[in-house]
Amino acid sequence: MSYEPIKFYQTGTFTIGNRLLAPEQRTGQADMGRTNSLNSGHRACQGCGEALGARYAIDAVMRATGNQMIACNATGCLEVFSTPYPETSWQIPWIHSLFGNAAAVATGVAAAMKVKGKKDVRVIAQGGDGGTTDIGFGCLSGMFERNDDVLYICYDNQAYMNTGVQRSSATPPAARTATTMPVGPEPGNAWGQGKNVPQIAMAHGIPYVATATVADLHDLEAKVKRAMEFRGARYIHIFVPCPLGWGAASHDTIRLARLAKETGLFPVYSAEYGEVVSVSKIRQKQPVEDYLRPQRRFAHLFGKNPNVEVIARFQEMADRNIRKFGLLDDNK
Amino acid sequence: MLKQTEGSHAVAEAVALCRPEVICAYPISPQTHIVEGLGELVKSGELQNCEYTNVESEFAAMSVAIGSSAAGARTYTATASQGLLFMAEAVYNASGLGLPIVMTVANRAIGAPINIWNDHTDTMSQRDCGWIQIFAETNQEAADLHIQAFKLAEELSLPVMVCMDGFILTHAYEQVDMPSQEQVDAFLPPYSPRQSLDPAAPVSIGAMVGPEAFSEVRYLAHAKQMQALDLIPKISAEFKEIFGRDSGGLVRSYLCDDAETIVVALGSVIGTIKDTVDEMRAEGHKIGVLGIHSFRPFPAEAIRKALSKAKHVVVLEKSIAIGVGGVVASNVRLALDGIDSRIYCVVAGLGGRNILRTSLHRVFRQAEAGELEALHFLDLDWDVVNRELERERTQRRSGPIAENILRDVSAVRSSSVG
């Protein structure tokens, strides 16, 4: 009889907190004194993944910096729901300038901090996928290339939600959006390679690039913490489901993020200086249907005559990610 | 200290004397020599405690400036022409947020057709953006205005655009009396921001404002800029006290006291006009010049006062508001509302076209005689224009106008367009 050493805390090991763990091993979100950088009273929709992701990430930055941080926000849902006059939900120094310039504004703030000798004040830029992968991409790439001391966080909900769910370069193929309706011979968004900004960020050779989801807070917080250990340009791409834009139940936000990772459709990894250094393995591999089916933006793939061909292409996409990043444990 | 120097370099040195903390640079002719000069000053260590950032576009340049200014750093950038348009969204944003950024615009035409030479179309396109726009007549004034601009911007918490004619000033070598660091320091106190991004006192800057308060926000922006009408002459006077010369101000008159005809203009062309006026005065013409040095805010009262006795007002301007006529002339007309004088708009020097004294003599005399049309294009080649208009009348599809004109021009004479 071999004795299993206690290496797990089985009861809720993947939960936000765990009374059985030492406080320093629990997540920041479990802390009664967490900063709630994005405060109650914001106007995000019910079950908003972006609101959740933003509080997770910014609270983690606050924790890592001892509350010495400034955030620059691109136009978008996050900005609109957090700061409609006369109320702001932000409890941090925060600036919103334009849709496409968050990275550049952050560069400016970082330059100001440097010149003023406030080395301890760290700078964050954040935006949705539209403000990051599309309109803000030039400024983002410039910030990367100059290796400015900025952590850019993209909250990817895969379309222009603020303007009414139009397609962005982060919208997955076949998805219904207001500008890629599920009509005609090829319904939904066109099949393409998309614009993989984490990979493009890695190509800049910046110190740190990571992907994360709102479904794994431990991983997300560890990545933010790691990101703050570097100076220079850093990028974290957080997958944040949008109940409204995806046609999903508001309570399914985290479940969908979990499924995106567990299917392999959204690979979760981190890279330092352009090289992948960690991969979050799939724990319970799921078929892509389980992820696609609960979302009305993919409803045209199911129903009476399921579009098996398109579903198979999604599965190929997931399998390609699994191979490319080694998302499955070797012994599974 | 008197110094024979290029206009751009004089500006670079003047900006450096203002101890900017962040400079963002993106090259566009004819602004390049300014940012190059500053780059060298920072690199060499002559200008210390300054972050010089090479950005990837003018949009980024203004965005970086927004960030650094909001974080409490004295911030400078420069642009021109297409660059100003490319950053336009951020230009409006900077003023909307009340950030005291100082930006040089080395005035240049806007394409298409692409043209790198001087006129005022670029800054005129941004006349309503909420920035203070001041115009330099000479390189000396260009240098001086930058020093005044920082003070003005920071006192009002508003961005200031210092406009100087591309090439004509930026690339011209002239004698400039460069101020000393002590003088500038005495004139310009360190930047104390009205608000800044600070973890010790967090605020949210850049809220979304709906119909319930947007008009008030806009009115306040207007009211704030109108405060500059008092502040600009005050700062100009303070400047004179320390530096001993007239620079800036709202408007400056030349031989206007008894003038029956007054020519109104902005920028370096005032010099040419003054020469013409001197020559005409020698011949007994009662003519003077009114230089507008602050275009935004528009000093309507000062202008009205200066022009109230003139019978003829000639507004000579280097821009055209297509579909209406002159931008400056329209503003002057408003300022003179109710005063019985003839107002002529002369559009001149577009895309770098030389403004010849002989041509000025001609139109000023025509104006004195009441023979000038309300909107006049100086030295327009009517042959070319009429031929093109005729072709358009007869052929529905006549191809791009620019190409046609170039073909005509080169057929008639060798092109002088660079």
Next chain:
Amino acid sequence: MENKQIDKPFAITLDVGSSLANKTGSWRTFRPVYLQRIPPCNNQCPAGENIQGWLFHAESGNYREAWKTLTADNPMPGVMGRVCYHTCESACNRGQLDSAVGINSVERFLGDEALKQNWQFDKPVKESGKKVLVVGAGPSGLSAAYHLRRMGHQVTIQEAGPVAGGMMRFGIPKYRLPREVLDGEIQRIVNLGVDLKLNSKVKDIQETMKAGGYDAVFLAVGAHIGKRTDIPACEGSRILDAAAVLRSMEGEDKPMLGRRVAIYGGGNTAMDVARTAKRLGAEEVVVIYRRTRDKMPAHDFEVEEALQEGVLMKWLSTIKGMESGVITVEKVALEEDGALSPTGEFETLEADSLILALGQDVELSLLENVPGMEIKNGVVHVNQHMMTGAPGIFAGGDMVPSDRTVTVAIGHGKKAARHIDAWLNGGEYVKPAKHEVATFDKLNTWYYTDAPKTVRPMLDIIRRQSTFEEVQGGLDENNALFEARRCLSCGNCFECDNCYGVCPDNAVIKLGPGKKFEFNYDYCKGCGICVEECPCGAIKMVPEQI
């Protein structure tokens, strides 16, 4: 500060904290509420243990608190951890994930730990002044006495035999229940202030009550008389009954069973006696049973362990007779409707003794002439309050209709104690409404680490065929902790902070360790993420009254 306010540009720059003015709770059409669902283990436990509750304390290594929680319902965890058939584990939701939590082994660990540390029960805070007699010191009697004493009543147990324990002692072999454990847990009940009278048979209950001035009585005499069946037997055939065999194991003289032993019956007692025979040195032990293995009432693990120890099984067989050490067996067929039909096919097998394990009967002589007492099919009838037809006389355990297990008996003891207590106070015990069960579909098991069950060590197979050492070992502390932490805490908040963390609106207030959470309905938009992501199903959405 005032100046700063004035300095800030109107509308464009906003002060932190201002969004709190926007009470987004008004958007809600459903609201989340915390609730406690009953975990399947608790729901299943015949002794009514709060299993999830004591595992919760064990998880953090607070074994004393775990033991206290456990013994609030069941005073004998050391015994339970060995002899309980732990149907809780069959009900355990974790069984659907990897394998059920080893509840029984953790319970045993706690029981053993309590004996090792000599933990004692808290004495009653107040004496009620009422006297209660418990007849029989078996599991239900001891359990009732314990609970009644803790309620402040003066309790006397009268036990006919020379030792306490009842079927725990006489019906369960040592290799399953070491006697020092049993004795220790009985002694702890006595230490609580229960008066235990041994060798004190109650002959007439009414008389005893009157003589002792008892206000109420709990009858728990058990079922000790082995059932016999009519087997034609001749001279030289040694036919014994299982209860007697097991009882005699406790005495000085061990029963003589011979080299070849046959057991007739398919229950747990049959298995116990078969394995006992093996240990007494029998070379060939055969269990003869009328039906098939899957129809055997014995627990599968007992059958499995018996088979491992070399016990042979003969299914679908009835004994027709025994003559000179030869048993005649007829093969029977199992019809589709479950009925048995003889086949006319016979065979014989040699046996030095045949032990009948066909169940036990109750000795009811003490109840003669009690008015209102109702006896049917050899057992005493009780109402829902466990009271017999005679006021003040309650009964439980094997002498009332029920599953005859130690756990059920202990449960009866607790239940009877509550009813007796209420009756003594002139009222009726009303069972609190049962919460809904936390079924597997209410859980979000993603959040639990994969952690296979820790299997308790088993005695080496050769040793356990020949000795009466305890077959199943216990968990050590590390293993017990590991096992306890496998609990999913079904239906009961274990303060994992998920709801607090996953709320996009910060509308969950964390009240601090041990104090759980509250919803801040000012801001809760009713998205339901907290419900979906609650690992243990302790939150549900209810419609708003609009």
